[in-house]
Amino acid sequence: MVEGPREKESRKADSLAQLSSPAVDVWVATASTAGEPYLVPLSLCWADGRAVIAIDRGSRTARHLAATGRARLGVGPTRDVVMLDAVVERTVGVDEDTELGAAYAAQADWDPRGSEGYVFVVLRPERVQAWREVDEIPGRTLMREGRWLV
Amino acid sequence: MVEGPREKESRKADSLAQLSSPAVDVWVATASTAGEPYLVPLSLCWADGRAVIAIDRGSRTARHLAATGRARLGVGPTRDVVMLDAVVERTVGVDEDTELGAAYAAQADWDPRGSEGYVFVVLRPERVQAWREVDEIPGRTLMREGRWLV
DSSP, X not given: OOOOOOOHHHHHHHHHHHHTSTTOEEEEEEEOTTOOEEEEEEEXXXXXXXXXXXXXXXXXXXXXXXXXXXXXXXXXXXXXXXXXXXEEEEXXXXXXXXXXXXHHHHHSSSOOTXXXXXXXXXXXXXEEEEESSXXXXXXXXXXXXXXXXX | OOOOOOOHHHHHHHHHHHHTSTTOEEEEEEEOTTOOEEEEEEEOEEETTEEEEEEETTSHHHHHHHHHOEEEEEESOTTSEXXXXXXXXXXXXXXXXXXXXXXXXXXXXXXXXXOTTEEEEEEEEEEEEEESSGGGSTTOEEEETTEEOO
16 A cells, blocks of 8 residues: 555544544653653543543652643554644543543543542643654644644 | 463563564653653664664754753553663764664664764663553563663
């Protein structure tokens, strides 16, 4: 199968499909204010254009997000990625937002509701990129400064 | 198929096999000194107990590594990961170390030699963790302070 690079429209549609897949995981990169990187795979919920993760309030990822407000997320196998640079929009206890809890439990393959100390962190994407192979590096940016380019 | 969590010995063997696989990719998380996270998938070479990546000297990952000397790497699908906290041991032009160039080209599915401005960054793992599902979170640390625990 020979394919050329996808147009931006296809990449956006494919990206939204990936983000909305059942039981999809996301690589979450964060950093301390001192520049120490951290990275962990987590379950993802894509709700209302936001990436939502459920984490222990005391975890390193939660502490980094509280301190810097920023994450970079990677979804998909390494040769078919969606990358999101995102900022923390809000953090809420897993039992404090009924709608969000239901959305998360519907997409993820586990349900954090009732887990002591767990929070949902709602991440708002500012930049979205998507590419498969090297031929898709040009044109990889689909969202910039929070606005879809297509 | 019902399996319990793997023993540390199996996890180490599985991890080394994953790191040494042909054409394996690695998620590389780095940060700026100001705490801005970055994340990108790259080809991996595992040589002499070191993780080797080939990057453009001017890329964000290269600049972060030069500034902080630290990366956290993730290999494998999200439900079968090997995580490495690593420090920069050395950085060398892709045409300046014949042995390293040959090792990289033998494992990766591309050959950076001859690419203007590209460098190999040799990363020495200090901590290695491996887990598949939640039941493998206990016992996930296989290397600490640069020493294998098994």
